[in-house]
Amino acid sequence: MYRPEIKVVDCSIRDGGLINKWQFSDELVRETYKACAAAGVDYMEIGYKASAGMFDPKEYGKWRFCRDEDIKRLLDKIELKSKISCMVDIGRVNDEDILPAKNSVFSMIRVACYVKEVDKGIALAQKIMDKGYEATINIMAVSTNLEKDINEVLEQLDKSQVPVVYVVDSYGSMFQEDITFLIKKYQKFMPNKTLGIHCHNNRQLAFSNTIQAVIDGANLLDASVFGIGRGAGNCCLELLLGFLKNPKYHVRPVFKLIEDYYLPLREKIEWGYLIPYAITGMLNEHPRSAMALRDSADKDKYTDFYDQLTTPETTVKSRH
């Protein structure tokens, strides 16, 4: 697939940090940036921006805060070929933590919000744009909403100045037909917006759903190195670059990065296709129950886990 408008966003550190509280070595983050730049990746999303008081810095690594000075130090003397982005959650970042874009290393700040928070999301994205950044709204967990509520927020978004809206398969529960349904809906309600796609790999569909979104017209594509990301992880960057025919992309630097850094990392922290994540994907649920299982002695007791999530009388206990 070749379409000049297509842009790739690497979110290895941002989404991968959900596994290890962003406790990555500087070297790994720097090498990830360098590989992305060499691969022609358009944006590297380096973490979440959050205010200092929001999280304990002893527990959370610096990519949970994404202070400009940390990134400048990290990427000192490296040619910034890929644009740098970060993500913000509603209510976790103060105005003063977002510098004017002209003083910042960030080009893009993406706002993650649920359907019910889209009003707040639009307001935050507007502030971000007013400071000179590119902005997106990533509507999380869209698969758990009634269609009337989705339509309502798409109408609101259409009226906003936010230029990019993401279809996000937070739970890895969607099939290609669901992706097509949502992309077509987003296009219908917001004919002038650029659409993005962010998929999770619970059912081994993150890459194919990303392809489907490209076929349907999405132009901002999220992926991560070796699929790193919470739970089952994301669309593999190496697979996506092997699919896109745009000559600016090169897959080899990503293979090298996996070989040197992500294979050893995968020995220390876990992500990828595992049965408990497939189960929460099938059930269209947040992976938190599966993550808790994988963190326990019962991590491979798949049938007990499946029974807990599917037997009505135990559902409340196990889900909350």
Add this chain to the structure above:
Amino acid sequence: MYRPEIKVVDCSIRDGGLINKWQFSDELVRETYKACAAAGVDYMEIGYKASAGMFDPKEYGKWRFCRDEDIKRLLDKIELKSKISCMVDIGRVNDEDILPAKNSVFSMIRVACYVKEVDKGIALAQKIMDKGYEATINIMAVSTNLEKDINEVLEQLDKSQVPVVYVVDSYGSMFQEDITFLIKKYQKFMPNKTLGIHCHNNRQLAFSNTIQAVIDGANLLDASVFGIGRGAGNCCLELLLGFLKNPKYHVRPVFKLIEDYYLPLREKIEWGYLIPYAITGMLNEHPRSAMALRDSADKDKYTDFYDQLTTPETTVKSRH
């Protein structure tokens, strides 16, 4: 997706045996059969049928030969709820090894052949049908042929009495658009045949390509437990059963089987998404070079491997 004509073929032992020369314990094979039967799987393909002299029985396990008496012994006293099938290769099975169907445990025998062997495949399938079995032709490595040659064999197959023809993505190189292209082509040339789909998972697309084939009209669906199969493996049976809405299918017995048998097996033999298999998939090549790499001390030297396969002057050496 629900369509009453859909049937699922488990090929865990047959395709998985390509990893370990069919050296599975009787217990694992028996428990796989029992789980398939409990899950409502329509066919279990238990191995390849080959004549005794073709392979050394000290090196190859009994599912490389699939003698009726071995299977009768294995499944003694088990209710045969799933039909039993096996696969045959051209030139590796003698007439006398195929009993009349009425004396056999097999319901279906599938013929695997390349485009250039389809004449021989049709002749063998006809013999199999004459003995009273269901038969299919699985055209391997179709992605490496010129379209005129594919069209020619589809015309031949249309004239044959073989009722089922498979689209096979042997190298895990196809995207959903390729699946649609081939299914539509097979339908156009053979409007009265049932179509099957068999995918490999080199690019994490085996499940989504199987879904795409279902959407396009394929009704015989191959899958394997936890994706076991040569190289990157196949479409995961547990994912496929979680997708199909036919009430006869139950995914829980497959989770139990993975927990008890396939997770320990995966500790001993390797299959699944690994970069060398992704690379051969991207290059539309047989995985043998990747399998050789994984069997060597250089198993994680991805960039060297990629360079070997993509640098013209080393290509001949490394590919053969």
